[in-house]
Amino acid sequence: MAFIQKNTEIIENKEIAKGFFSLWLNAPDMAAQAAPGQFAHIRCGDKSLRRPISICGADTESGRLRLVYEIRGEGTKWLSEQAPGYNLDVIAPLGKGFDFRGQSGALFIGGGIGSPPMLCAAKAFPGKAFAALGFRNKDAIILKQDFEEAGIPLDITTDDGSYGYHGLVTHPAEERLKSGGIGLVCVCGPAPMLRGVIELAKRYNTACQVSLEQRMGCGVGACRVCAVKVRDKQKDIYMHVCLNGPVFDINKFDVQI
Amino acid sequence: MSELQVNIAGVSFKNPVLAASGTFGFGREYGRLYDISKLGGICCKAVTLEERQGNPPPRIAETPSGMLNSVGLQNMGVDYFLGSELPFMRRAKAAVIVNIAGRTAEEYRAVAEKLNDSDIAMIELNISCPNVKEGGAAFGVNAASAANVTRQVRRHCKKPLMVKLSPNAANIAEIAAAVESEGADAVSLINTITGMRIDLKSRRPVLHTNTGGLSGPAVFPVAVRMVWEVYKRVKIPVVGAGGIASWQDAAEMMMAGASAVQVGSAMFLDPYAPLKIIDGLRDYAAREKLQNISEIVGSVKAYE
Numbered sequence: 001m002a003f004i005q006k007n008t009e010i011i012e013n014k015e016i017a018k019g020f021f022s023l024w025l026n027a028p029d030m031a032a033q034a035a036p037g038q039f040a041h042i043r044c045g046d047k048s049l050r051r052p053i054s055i056c057g058a059d060t061e062s063g064r065l066r067l068v069y070e071i072r073g074e075g076t077k078w079l080s081e082q083a084p085g086y087n088l089d090v091i092a093p094l095g096k097g098f099d100f101r102g103q104s105g106a107l108f109i110g111g112g113i114g115s116p117p118m119l120c121a122a123k124a125f126p127g128k129a130f131a132a133l134g135f136r137n138k139d140a141i142i143l144k145q146d147f148e149e150a151g152i153p154l155d156i157t158t159d160d161g162s163y164g165y166h167g168l169v170t171h172p173a174e175e176r177l178k179s180g181g182i183g184l185v186c187v188c189g190p191a192p193m194l195r196g197v198i199e200l201a202k203r204y205n206t207a208c209q210v211s212l213e214q215r216m217g218c219g220v221g222a223c224r225v226c227a228v229k230v231r232d233k234q235k236d237i238y239m240h241v242c243l244n245g246p247v248f249d250i251n252k253f254d255v256q257i
Numbered sequence: 258m259s260e261l262q263v264n265i266a267g268v269s270f271k272n273p274v275l276a277a278s279g280t281f282g283f284g285r286e287y288g289r290l291y292d293i294s295k296l297g298g299i300c301c302k303a304v305t306l307e308e309r310q311g312n313p314p315p316r317i318a319e320t321p322s323g324m325l326n327s328v329g330l331q332n333m334g335v336d337y338f339l340g341s342e343l344p345f346m347r348r349a350k351a352a353v354i355v356n357i358a359g360r361t362a363e364e365y366r367a368v369a370e371k372l373n374d375s376d377i378a379m380i381e382l383n384i385s386c387p388n389v390k391e392g393g394a395a396f397g398v399n400a401a402s403a404a405n406v407t408r409q410v411r412r413h414c415k416k417p418l419m420v421k422l423s424p425n426a427a428n429i430a431e432i433a434a435a436v437e438s439e440g441a442d443a444v445s446l447i448n449t450i451t452g453m454r455i456d457l458k459s460r461r462p463v464l465h466t467n468t469g470g471l472s473g474p475a476v477f478p479v480a481v482r483m484v485w486e487v488y489k490r491v492k493i494p495v496v497g498a499g500g501i502a503s504w505q506d507a508a509e510m511m512m513a514g515a516s517a518v519q520v521g522s523a524m525f526l527d528p529y530a531p532l533k534i535i536d537g538l539r540d541y542a543a544r545e546k547l548q549n550i551s552e553i554v555g556s557v558k559a560y561e
Contacts, residue, residue, distance in 0.1 A: 049324055
């Protein structure tokens with residue numbers, strides 16, 4: 001399918017937790033094509049490189065695309081300062097998303113800013129979806145209401161115990177897997193969490209798809225910059241987050257995180 | 258002959274705007290945005306004799322008005338290129354310039370020989386990649402080794418040969434003269450300038466290879482200067498590259514002595530950059546009443 005690059009109007013760009021923003025764009029053709037797990041590549045002011053941000057939602061009726069991002073540096077700080085009406089230069093949707101074929105129950109696990117693509121994915125999942133999200137603390141919790149409104153059973157953990165389970169997201173995730181009916185685990189978050197979830201999925205003999213992040217250049221697969229190491233039979237090879245991912249099926253690709 | 262058509266070393270290109278090697282893959286990805294045959298030509302990602310995995314990530318770092326990269330020549334090897342990438346590029350009607358690299362002069366020669374009977378426009382000899390341990394820029398920063406690899410490839414290569422020069426050489430004009438004397442049909446410059454960035458929190462270099470190649474608008478004035486120096490020194494055509502992001506940049510590079518230009522990093526911000534540059538040059542040629550854009554090549558009125 002063709003890529004789309006367009007100046008898209010900002011409808012809303014609102015802080016939803018300290019340092020986390022929810023951005024709605026008027027982008028009908030992008031919203032129509034977007035699949036869970038894909039990302040948008042955004043030009044941020046005078047920064048030399050675009051910023052890849054995962055798609056959190058696509059409303060095909062209103063023709064709007066939703067991105068939720070965290071201020072990580074100068075690019076995302078610039079983005080947070082843009083008001084509704086501004087035309088943002090976006091290339092989307094990019095990358096390969098989640099594959100739900102043959103699954104009737106799935107658990108969506110997000111860590112911090114890894115949560116937004118999980119909302120999009122859980123809502124689109126054709127069977128029974130569950131979610132488990134981990135955050136630093138109570139103030140860093142995002143999208144809780146969105147999951148609840150979508151009727152997706154949700155467990156929340158915080159690193160400091162200020163809300164929900166005190167500890168790692170793998171704990172409620174394991175409880176959910178124990179209760180059965182889940183054939184697929186989808187996850188996006190920091191590397192230690194990804195490793196923990198992959199290990200968990202293996203232990204419960206459950207399919208697992210991870211959404212990965214890497215410093216990115218072109219975003220379309222041309223520059224071969226956003227490399228991820230994959231163990232392939234005897235040797236290691238490098239695949240690319242923007243081209244082969246960002247979602248990798250760990251049963252097909254032994255990604256080294 | 259249209260106003261933008263240019264001739265480089267006997268090869269005719271429909272316009273002087275080429276995609277720079279390493280930024281455009283083999284055209285497949287940007288081909289999902291527009292018709293890649295609109296470009297003058299495509300310098301494909303470097304091709305080596307055997308498949309290469311490249312460097313561990315991170316491979317990219319943002320810099321003021323530019324970026325550092327350290328991909329390390331990841332590619333599937335020349336046989337894969339011939340079997341899978343070239344047929345696609347030819348179907349897309351792109352003029353193909355194949356960037357080749359090797360660990361040794363023999364490897365360069367072997368890759369060039371494999372391309373002898375293929376339907377390509379030109380070979381670009383990459384003796385300037387700063388991101389590999391063996392070969393690459395090791396050949397390009399010394400006149401004797403640059404001359405040696407050019408001689409070995411020239412002897413066995415049936416295609417027009419353009420040598421891509423490193424700005425990390427002490428005197429780039431001397432390298433240009435050395436490869437010209439060994440039969441290079443053209444030179445392209447500049448490849449990236451070696452640079453480094455450090456993350457304050459971790460005290461780690463941002464790039465896994467510690468250093469990488471700087472490109473983007475930050476290097477543009479350096480590239481203009483080097484193109485000008487090389488243009489004055491050699492008789493073969495010079496293809497200018499380094500931070501070109503607009504038609505004005507392209508025209509400036511041509512005035513410094515470039516017969517054509519390569520657009521690289523600018524593509525990452527604006528995939529349509531090369532097409533906008535082509536349109537801008539066409540309008541410029543009309544406004545300046547040029548019969549052909551080549552009239553401005555080397556036209557800088559330098560101070561005595």
